[in-house]
Amino acid sequence: MENILPIHLQEVIFSSSLPQISKQISKLEKAGKLRKIAPRIYTPNLTDSPEIIIRRNLFAILGKLYPGALLSHRSALEFKPTSKGHIFLTYTYTKKVKLPGITLRFMEGHVPIDGDNRLSGELFASQTERALLENLQVSRQLGPESKTLTLPEIEEKLEGVIRLKSEAGLNELRDKARMIADSLNMMSEFEKLNKLISALLSTKASKILSSPLAVARAFGNPYDPARLPLFENLFVSLKTQEFKSLPERNTSNQSFRNFAFFESYFSNYIEGTEFELEDAKRIIETDTPMPNRDEDSHDVLGTYKLVSNSTEMEITPSTPDQLLEILLYRHQVLLSARRSKKPGEFKDKNNREGETYFVDHTLVKGTLIKGFDYYLALTNPFARAIYLMFMVSEVHPFLDGNGRIARVMMNAELVKGGQTKIIIPTVYRDDYVGALRRLTRQNDPTAFIRMMHRAWEFSATIQGDDMDAMEKHLVASNAFKDHDQAKLKIIQS
Numbered sequence: 001m002e003n004i005l006p007i008h009l010q011e012v013i014f015s016s017s018l019p020q021i022s023k024q025i026s027k028l029e030k031a032g033k034l035r036k037i038a039p040r041i042y043t044p045n046l047t048d049s050p051e052i053i054i055r056r057n058l059f060a061i062l063g064k065l066y067p068g069a070l071l072s073h074r075s076a077l078e079f080k081p082t083s084k085g086h087i088f089l090t091y092t093y094t095k096k097v098k099l100p101g102i103t104l105r106f107m108e109g110h111v112p113i114d115g116d117n118r119l120s121g122e123l124f125a126s127q128t129e130r131a132l133l134e135n136l137q138v139s140r141q142l143g144p145e146s147k148t149l150t151l152p153e154i155e156e157k158l159e160g161v162i163r164l165k166s167e168a169g170l171n172e173l174r175d176k177a178r179m180i181a182d183s184l185n186m187m188s189e190f191e192k193l194n195k196l197i198s199a200l201l202s203t204k205a206s207k208i209l210s211s212p213l214a215v216a217r218a219f220g221n222p223y224d225p226a227r228l229p230l231f232e233n234l235f236v237s238l239k240t241q242e243f244k245s246l247p248e249r250n251t252s253n254q255s256f257r258n259f260a261f262f263e264s265y266f267s268n269y270i271e272g273t274e275f276e277l278e279d280a281k282r283i284i285e286t287d288t289p290m291p292n293r294d295e296d297s298h299d300v301l302g303t304y305k306l307v308s309n310s311t312e313m314e315i316t317p318s319t320p321d322q323l324l325e326i327l328l329y330r331h332q333v334l335l336s337a338r339r340s341k342k343p344g345e346f347k348d349k350n351n352r353e354g355e356t357y358f359v360d361h362t363l364v365k366g367t368l369i370k371g372f373d374y375y376l377a378l379t380n381p382f383a384r385a386i387y388l389m390f391m392v393s394e395v396h397p398f399l400d401g402n403g404r405i406a407r408v409m410m411n412a413e414l415v416k417g418g419q420t421k422i423i424i425p426t427v428y429r430d431d432y433v434g435a436l437r438r439l440t441r442q443n444d445p446t447a448f449i450r451m452m453h454r455a456w457e458f459s460a461t462i463q464g465d466d467m468d469a470m471e472k473h474l475v476a477s478n479a480f481k482d483h484d485q486a487k488l489k490i491i492q493s
Contacts, residue, residue, distance in 0.1 A: 011043055011044070011045050011053060011056070011057055011225070012041055012042070012043055012053065012057045012060065012061060013025065013034060013041075013042040013043065013044070014040055014041060014042075014064055014065070015040040015041075015042070025042060028042075028044075029042065032046075037050035037053060037054065037100060038050065038054065038099045038100055040065060041054075041061065041065075041099075049100070050100035050101070051100045051101030051102075052101075053100075054099050054100050054101055054102055055081075055101055055102065056225060056228055056229075058081075058087070058102065059119050059120040059123055059373065060120050060121065061099075062089070062104075062120070062123045063119065063120040063121025063122050063123035064121055064122075066089070066091060066104075066106075066122075066123070067121070067122035067123075068091070068092070068111060068112070068122055068124075069089045069090070069091045069106070069122075069123055069124070070089060070090040070091070070109075070111070070112050070116065070124045070125065070126060071087070071088075071089055071119065071123065071124065071125035071126065072088055072089060072090040072107070072109070072125075072126045072130075072131065072134050073088040073090075073107075073126075073131065073134040073135055073137070073147040073148055074088060074135060074146070074147060074148055074149045075087045075088045075089070075125075076125045076126035076127075076130070076131035076134070077128075077131050077132075077135065077149065077157065077240060078149075078236070078240065079125070079235070079236045079239055079240070080232075080236060081102055081103075082144035082145070083144040084103075084143075084144035084145055085101055085102050085103055086102075086103045086105055086144060086145055087102060087103070087104060087105065088105045088107065088147045089104060089105065089106050089107070090106075090107055090108075090109035090110065090126075090134075091106040091107070091108065091109070092108065093106060093108050094106060094107050094108045105147065107147070110184050112124040113130070113180070113183065113184070115127045115129075115130075115176075115180075116130065117377050117379070118376070118377070119373065119377050120373050125377070127180075128173070129173055129176045129177040129180050130177075130180050130184070132154065132157065132158075132173075132177060132193055133177060133180065133181055133184070133186045133189040133190060133193060134147075134148070134186075134189075135148045135149045135154055136148070136154065136189040136192045136193055137186075137189055151196075154196065155196060157240075158170070158173075158196060158197060161173055161242050165242060165244060165245075169242075170197055173197075174193070174194065174197050177190055177193055178190055178194075223363055223366035223367040223369070223370040224359045224360065224363045224366075224367045224395075227359060227367055227371070227394055227395070228370060228371070229443060230390075230394060230439065230440065230443055231370075231371040231374050231387075231391060231394075232374065233443050233445055234374075234387055234390060234439065234445045234448070234449075235374035235377065235378065235387060237445045237446070237449060238378060238380070238383035238386070238387055238445075238449065239377070239378060239383070241383075241449070242380075243380050243382045243383060243453070245419065246382075246419055246420045246456060246457070246460045247418055247419060247420070248414075248415070248418055248419060248420050248421070249420065249460070249463040250462075250463050250464075252465055253310075254465040255463060255464055255465045256308070256310055257308050258464065258465065258466075258467050258470050259421065259423075259462060259463070259470070260304060260307045260308035261280075261281070261284055261304060261308070261467070262423060262462065262470065262471075262474065263303075263307050263411070263421060263423050264280075264284070264300055264303040264304040264307055264308075265277065265280050265300065266423050266424060266425050266426060266479070267303055267307075267403075267404050267407050267408075267423075267424070268296075268299050268300050268303060268404065269426055270403070270424055270426060270429045270432070271403050271404060273296045273299050273300065275290075275293075275296070275300065277471070277480070280300055283297050283300055283301060284300070284301070284304055287301065289301070289337075294337060295337045295338050297337075298335075298336060298337030298338075299334070299335065299337070299338075299401075299404075302333050302334040302335060302336055302337075303334055303404055303408070305333055306330055306333055306334065306408050307408060307411060307421075310415065312412075313411065313412045313415040313416075314412070314415055314416050315412060315416075316412055316413055316416045317372075318376075320368070320369040320372045323368060323369075323372055323375075324365060324368065324369075326409070327368075327392070327397065327405065327409070328344050328345070328346070329344070330405055330408055330409070331343055331344055331345075331398055331401055331405055332344030334401050334404060334405060334408070335398075335400060335401045338400060338401075341398070341399045341400040341401065342398075342399055343401075345398075346361070346364050346365065346397050346398065347361045347364065347396075347397060347398055347399045348361055348399075349361055349399070351396055351399065356437070356440060356441075358394070358395065358396030359394070359395045359396060359397075364395055364397045367395050368391070368392075368395055368397065371391045371395075374387065375387055375388055375391065381413055381414055381416070381417025381418075381419045382414070382417075382419060382453075382456060384413045384417075385410040385411070385413035385414050385417075385419075385422070386410060386448075386449070386452045388406075388409050388410060388413060389406045389407060389409060389410035389452075390406075390436070390439065390448065392405060392406040392409055393406040393436060394440060407422070407424070410422060420456065420459050420460040421459060422452065422455050422456050422459045423455070423458070423459045423462065423479075424455055425458070425474070425477070425478075425479035425480070425488065426479065426480055426481065426482065426483075427478045427479055427480070427481045427482065427483055427485070427486055427487070427488050428455060428458075428479075428483070428488045429483060430483040431451050431454075431483070431488075432451060432455070434447075434451075435447045435448040435450075435451040435452075436448060454488075454490070457490055458477065458488060458490045461473065461477070461490060461491060461492055462474065473491065476489065476491055477489045477490070477491055
């Protein structure tokens with residue numbers, strides 16, 4: 001019988017009513033190539049425990065087996081099971097379903113509405129305002145078996161909105177929650193929310209929620225499973241925080257190009273393509289490489305060609321295929337002069353940096369596609385931008401130019417969202433690299449998010465049609481100095 005199941009491409013296989021697939025599953029199970037780990041769920045991974053496999057593929061499993069289910073209540077704010085392994089969903093019936101390491105708590109309720117987030121396949125998650133209302137329902141159980149967060153935890157979520165978006169942002173949340181409550185018959189919950197909002201005083205910063213630590217690399221997967229906990233943990237931390245808006249100030253063509261020049265300069269400098277500032281200006285102004293530095297000059301020109309084009313920088317992916325296409329095109333432009341680095345092609349051999357080994361070249365596409373689900377579920381431009389930057393950097397899909405491409409992808413998200421782009425100046429390089437390394441090696445996104453937010457705040461001060469004035473501002477900020485000579489200053493302009 002022809003093997004029609006792509007067991008080499010996916011870690012979980014679902015039972016089917018189709019006789020041909022059902023027979024194939026039975027044959028592979030008898031041959032010891034598949035094992036059943038839960039009702040309707042099989043895996044070719046014969047190494048990891050069912051608990052780890054279920055947890056790693058939870059959203060995909062829910063989207064496949066329970067189409068139309070809505071991650072709701074506390075699970076829509078935490079995006080992970082409780083410490084007791086409970087996850088809460090709104091569905092067409094009320095039922096408790098046990099999977100290895102996970103208890104699914106289905107509650108009959110309203111289907112997803114406009115504004116709720118699609119996570120994976122046909123799995124949705126309540127939008128923030130709906131989730132807050134759901135968490136103000138009465139719960140008969142306490143602690144990790146409760147469908148709701150505690151009131152102090154809800155207040156903490158709201159304090160984050162006040163702190164970062166001021167009263168206007170909180171009022172916008174309240175207005176949206178009122179409309180949702182009216183349509184879902186949740187006005188009593190809205191009254192509780194309304195009272196909390198009215199009474200809140202700013203005290204502490206909102207807590208950063210985290211996911212489980214990294215899991216072992218699984219045998220035979222088309223994606224790198226060791227990377228998924230990193231992506232999920234960063235996603236959860238970003239999804240459970242509020243970020244203020246920093247609208248783009250360089251709205252004229254001249255100021256946008258000025259910023260793009262320094263963006264290109266620093267992005268290449270921190271990767272080792274170093275030029276004197278005046279030489280870099282001459283390369284850009286004349287569109288001519290320096291003698292004896294043709295490839296380095298084209299790196300700067302290629303970066304500038306991308307980031308100075310506002311039309312190009314408004315292009316962001318909406319599907320996994322578009323992500324791959326955009327990455328390949330931008331890499332082709334960026335490294336057009338380095339033929340040995342195969343511009344416009346994913347790497348065909350593995351790469352590393354020090355003790356850090358990047359994703360195997362055979363798993364690049366699958367890992368990018370797998371991580372793309374989390375990207376789609378993020379809506380804040382800053383959160384989307386730094387998630388995408390980290391994902392591309394962590395996969396390292398090309399032989400060269402990975403850091404620069406990652407930052408181009410990041411800034412395209414910010415341009416699309418009408419937000420300030422991010423520059424990583426020379427003086428901040430060690431902070432940047434150190435935070436990336438900490439997230440990669442320790443699965444700790446806290447320093448990375450804090451570091452990127454500071455870089456964003458710094459970048460928001462760089463603006464204007466006068467190139468010389470912009471350069472003076474960067475000098476005053478210590479942007480061009482090495483990390484052991486000075487610290488980055490944020491000087492409001």
